[in-house]
Amino acid sequence: MSEPLVHIQDFRMAFGNTTVIDDLSFDVHAGETFGFLGSNGSGKTTTLRALLGIYQPTAGTLHIDGKVFEPADGAKLGYLPEERGLYKKEPVLETMVYFGRLKGLDKHAARAWSLEYLERVGLAEKAQVRLDKLSGGQQQKVQLGxxxxxxxxxxxLDEPTKGFDPVNRRLLMDIIEDQQRAGATVVMVTHHLEEVERLCDRVILLKDGTSHAYGTVGQVQEQFGSTVYRVTHTGAIPASPRYTVVSTEAAGHDRISRLAPAPGADGTTVLAELVGGGVAVSGFGSQRTSLEEVFLRVYGTDTLAARTSGTETAGVGA
Structure with a gap:
C-alpha cells in the first residue's frame, strides 16, 4: 500500500498540565473517506488544528502528504471549520470569487463556478446579498462552496451538515459524494452516524483524547459485536451476564430494547434468559450492530442524547 496521505503517529497534546490527546495514531489513505468521530470535547478539533499547524503538538508526528503542513500547501487542501469564517459584510458572489482567486482560479472561472454552485444549492437569487443577511445554513452552503x-x-470537513434539515443534508451529502468520485480524500467530522455509514470507508472513534475504535465501518461494528437483538417487551429487562442492554425506547404501550449478547450467547440463549426472568416479550429479532450502538457502548446513553445538543469549543479538549 502507498504512503498514507494523512499520517498521525504518537500524537500528544497538552495545554499546561492538562493532556487532551494522548498517544493517538491513525492514517488516512488517498482516495478514501474517513470518519472522525467522538463526542463533544473528545479531541477531534484539537487534532485537526494540530494537523494544520494551528496548534503546535506537544509530541508526535502529524503529516499531510509526507510532511508537516505549511500554508504554501493550501492549494491542495480544502478545510471547512465548524465555525464560519467568511467576510460577512461582503456580497456572496464577490466573496466566493475573491476566495477562488486566492485558490488559483482566474476571475472568470471563479465567477462561473460560483454561479453554477449557487444555482445547485438554491442560492442563485442570493448572489448579490451580503453574507450576514443569510441564515446560518445558507452561510454554511457558501462556505462549503x-x-x-x-x-x-x-x-x-468539520460538521459540514450541522444545523441542516434532511433535504439540505442530503444535498450536501450528494456534493461530498461528487468530490469522492472526482478522487478527493475526505476527512469528515460529524455527529450524524448515518452519514458515516453512507459515506465513510474507515473511521476512528475518540473518547477523552484516545482511540476506542479504528478500522473499516465493518471492522468497528465487528469489534463491538456484529449482532444485536431487538426486543419488543413490557416491563423492565433485568441485568444478566448473557447480554448488555444497549438502548431502550418507548413504543406506545411497549418498549423496544437492543441487547448485545455476551460472548458465546446466541439468540436462543438471550430469549430464554428474558422469558425466564419474567419479561413479557412480544417481538424478538436480530440486526447488525449500527455505529450508533457502537457509540452508545463507548459513551453511554446520556452522551448519545447530548452529543448533538452542543458544539465543540474552540479551546482545550474540543
Missing part, C-alpha cells in the same frame, strides 16, 4: 471550488486533493 469556497472549500471545494478548486477541487482540492484533501478535504477536511
Amino acid at each position: 469556497v472549500t471545494i471550488m478548486n477541487a482540492p486533493q484533501l478535504l477536511i
